[in-house]
Amino acid sequence: MKLVGISGSVVGDKTSQAVHDVLMAAKSFDSSLETELIDLKEYDIEIVRGFPLVSYNQDTWDVVNKITSADALVFGSPIYQASISGVLKNLFDHLPVDAFKSKVTGMVTTGGVEKHFLVSEYQLKPILSYLKGMVPTYSVFVHNDDFNDDNEITNKLVNERITKLSQEMLQLHKAINQNN
Known part of the structure; x- marks a missing residue:
């Protein structure tokens, strides 16, 4: 199984670190799991212009x-x-309508205002x-303020939610594939 994390930010490291932590938590439950982090600040994803995917640059194609x-x-x-990042929305616009069919798709958001936790929902x-x-019941x-100066998550409750999200994602993936 391959679990891919996408950090939808082109500045800073907090979102990337949070996604990385979910990937590592999942790996701790299944050592055979293959993981990859796609940090959008490392790619030149073109703005959607309504053309077929082959019309866009290699980074867009690869991601x-x-x-x-x-x-x-x-x-x-x-x-x-009070919204997701534009670069992540642009990436979604490149995807076909059934891109995530039979796939578990977890959510992690970061922000400076507590009320923004509702944006993911x-x-x-x-x-x-x-x-x-397939969206798990847990999100993070x-x-x-939950990050220290090295961008490590120090809030115990957040780390517990990361663990629960990764566990649920693996359980859902297993259940989906037993029925297919």
């Missing part, structure tokens, strides 16, 4: 193919102006569902 070939995914986004979850993703919101 879309990594995502569509993954067995399960965890998406991370910083919250800007009201903005990110509908997008993942529209793309046919990490407040900026």
Whole structure:
């Protein structure tokens, strides 16, 4: 099984660290798990212009193919102006409508305002569902204050939610594949 994490930020490291922590938590439950972190700040994803995927640059092509070939995914986004990041939304716009069919798609968000934990439920979850993703009941919101100066998550409750999300993702993936 391949679990791919996507950090939907082009600045900072908090979102990337949170997604990485979910990947590592999942790996601790299944050592055979293959993981990959796609940090969007390391790629030049072109703005969607309505053309077929082959019309876009190699980075766009590579990231879309990594995502569509993954067995399960965890998406991370910083919250800007009570919304997911534009680069993550742009990436979603490159994907086919059934991109996540029979795939577990976890959610991690980071932000500076506690009320922004609802963004994953009201903005990110509908997008993942529209793309046919199986969205776990657990999601993770990490407040900026939950990181130390080295961008490590120090809040015990957040780390517990990361563990629960990774466990649920693995359980759902196993259940989906037993029935297929």
